[in-house]
Amino acid sequence: MPTFELGPNQYGKAETRLVRVERGPAGDRITDLNVSVALRGDLAASHLTGDNAGVLPTDTQKNTVYAFAREFGIDGIEAFAERLAEHFVASQPSIHEARVSIQQYPWQDVDGAHTFRRDGSEVRTATVHHGHYGTQTVSGVTGLVLLKTTDSEFHGFVQDRYTTLPETRDRILATSVDATWRAVQGRPDPAAARAALVEAFADTYSLALQQTLFAMGSRVLQRCPEVLEVRLSLPNRHHFLVDLAPFGLDNPNEVYFAADRPYGLIEGVVRRDGVAIPEEVAWTF
Numbered sequence: 001m002p003t004f005e006l007g008p009n010q011y012g013k014a015e016t017r018l019v020r021v022e023r024g025p026a027g028d029r030i031t032d033l034n035v036s037v038a039l040r041g042d043l044a045a046s047h048l049t050g051d052n053a054g055v056l057p058t059d060t061q062k063n064t065v066y067a068f069a070r071e072f073g074i075d076g077i078e079a080f081a082e083r084l085a086e087h088f089v090a091s092q093p094s095i096h097e098a099r100v101s102i103q104q105y106p107w108q109d110v111d112g113a114h115t116f117r118r119d120g121s122e123v124r125t126a127t128v129h130h131g132h133y134g135t136q137t138v139s140g141v142t143g144l145v146l147l148k149t150t151d152s153e154f155h156g157f158v159q160d161r162y163t164t165l166p167e168t169r170d171r172i173l174a175t176s177v178d179a180t181w182r183a184v185q186g187r188p189d190p191a192a193a194r195a196a197l198v199e200a201f202a203d204t205y206s207l208a209l210q211q212t213l214f215a216m217g218s219r220v221l222q223r224c225p226e227v228l229e230v231r232l233s234l235p236n237r238h239h240f241l242v243d244l245a246p247f248g249l250d251n252p253n254e255v256y257f258a259a260d261r262p263y264g265l266i267e268g269v270v271r272r273d274g275v276a277i278p279e280e281v282a283w284t285f
């Protein structure tokens, strides 16, 4: 008779959608979040026998998210996630580790009063791990779509029998930035980190998206002294010049086909030189 054992496990309420409105005479402010909680600890009994004595219901976790928004406000997604993660571990003897991930959807004020506009795919992110290793916070942004119409070249690459890509001295460079940054102490200003990413993309004369990646990560490290490490995942949103010769037309870098796949995926970590960075807690099965 085979026997089985329970491996690593976690549980929690995923994707609690929370909108908080701060009402004020100078106009309202909204905070629009998607909050996911995952808890680990002494949870074998629930899996093995259905004994739920150590189980804080995921419904309660969801309620806690809403209640904390009212009781403590939301002074940044990092602080909110840390407060929640610490609470679940401190208040429940059965819970030893908590991970709280928050996505924040940005809204732009339209009338200085009570109307807002959401545009773009950009999302701010924060993930907090809390446990015996302390509290680790990773901040980031995803879906920050950037494009430059020139100042990008790509040439000098390997040529083998399968290579057809022409070398180019002038191309569109476009990407959707997925970035995370990590500090061990202090709280980096996310607006400064984001601005650094955009600025470096804009002002780096690019010979490869790889070079732009390093410039973007380096700029975040320059601008945000607390940040020790920046991780970047940059899909290369290829724009191919359309051959209009069959129609008797030239195409002087004017008309492109914007391909959505396949895409090059350029990923890398940029770190501060000579600084010991504690290993990042990663919850994987």
Ligand SMILES: O=c1[nH]c(=O)c2[nH]c(=O)[nH]c2[nH]1
Pocket (backbone or CB within 6 Å): 154, 165, 207, 208, 209, 210, 236, 264
């Ligand atoms: O910036 C680029 N890096 C690459 O590695 C690559 N490969 C490719 O086909 N085009 C590009 N562009």
